Amino acid sequence: MDNAVQDLPFLKMHGAGNDFVVIDARRGVRAPTAAEVRAIGDRHRGVGFDQLAVIGPGQEADADLTFWNADGSLSDACGNATRCVASLLMDEAGAERIALRTGRGVLEGVRDAGVVSVNMGPPVLNWREIPLAEDVDLDALPIEGAPSAVGMGNPHCVFFVEDAAAVDLPTFGPTIEHHPLYPQRTNVEIVQVLDRQTLRQRTWERGAGETLACGSGACAVAVAASRRGLAERRVSIRLDGGTLGLDWRDDGVWMSGPVAHVFSGTFTASFLEGAV
Numbered sequence: 023m024d025n026a027v028q029d030l031p032f033l034k035m036h037g038a039g040n041d042f043v044v045i046d047a048r049r050g051v052r053a054p055t056a057a058e059v060r061a062i063g064d065r066h067r068g069v070g071f072d073q074l075a076v077i078g079p080g081q082e083a084d085a086d087l088t089f090w091n092a093d094g095s096l097s098d099a100c101g102n103a104t105r106c107v108a109s110l111l112m113d114e115a116g117a118e119r120i121a122l123r124t125g126r127g128v129l130e131g132v133r134d135a136g137v138v139s140v141n142m143g144p145p146v147l148n149w150r151e152i153p154l155a156e157d158v159d160l161d162a163l164p165i166e167g168a169p170s171a172v173g174m175g176n177p178h179c180v181f182f183v184e185d186a187a188a189v190d191l192p193t194f195g196p197t198i199e200h201h202p203l204y205p206q207r208t209n210v211e212i213v214q215v216l217d218r219q220t221l222r223q224r225t226w227e228r229g230a231g232e233t234l235a236c237g238s239g240a241c242a243v244a245v246a247a248s249r250r251g252l253a254e255r256r257v258s259i260r261l262d263g264g265t266l267g268l269d270w271r272d273d274g275v276w277m278s279g280p281v282a283h284v285f286s287g288t289f290t291a292s293f294l295e296g297a298v
């Protein structure tokens with residue numbers, strides 16, 4: 023058998039500036055190794071991405087999705103990449119509806135008047151299921167006001183502040199990402215309420231750092247704002263890279279927004295052979 027590394031085709035996509043490398047491993051193309059994911063994620067020597075999504079053949083769904091963060095860690099959920107891949111596969115199938123199996127379960131994607139939405143499922147609000155450490159003093163956190171912990175298949179720690187721009191996210195984000203409260207690390211959202219239908223969000227992502235948008239984070243923010251009585255269940259969230267629409271319905275949190283296929287390319291075998 024020939025074990026030589028082959029070239030690897032990919033697509034570059036983004037949703038509101040949350041950027042992705044997408045590898046379609048359904049037909050003959052292999053999924054990348056963890057070392058290759060890290061090499062591809064290097065914004066200087068590779069292509070760079072917030073997340074890398076691998077599309078696999080569907081089991082109980084139209085396709086399976088696996089998500090990697092830029093640091094080579096895995097995540098069960100990635101809302102914006104799910105919307106990007108949903109758009110891609112709906113184009114391919116000439117369909118307006120699709121089911122994608124992720125670590126968070128089978129998620130439904132729909133396109134309506136050109137807008138791609140995904141039902142990210144119901145939020146997890148039970149602390150024991152997120153999971154959180156139980157012996158941490160929330161009042162000792164370096165910011166006023168206890169955060170809201172929301173699970174969307176991945177962990178989110180949501181802080182409401184008066185002025186989101188004033189928060190030093192590159193310092194504060196990693197402190198919370200690695201806080202002992204979250205044994206599996208966490209995504210961190212800083213939120214300013216503009217009015218009951220409009221929120222401003224900045225995000226520090228687990229495994230990726232500060233990003234221009236985070237879809238599962240926006241779901242967590244909408245849920246937390248509604249539960250705190252700060253906003254309606256249907257809100258617009260302004261992120262650094264664009265605006266997402268959120269609607270917390272009985273069947274789950276629906277998230278909609280822009281998607282873009284930027285370019286397609288091929289990682290060369292010689293580049294992939296250098297991945298360690």
Ligand SMILES: N[C@@H](CCC[C@H](N)C(=O)O)C(=O)O
Pocket residue numbers: 040072073091096097098099100101102103176177209227228229230235236237238239
């Ligand atoms: N950008 C994402 C979230 C990606 C995963 C996250 N960094 C994690 O490790 O949980 C989104 O759009 O949801």
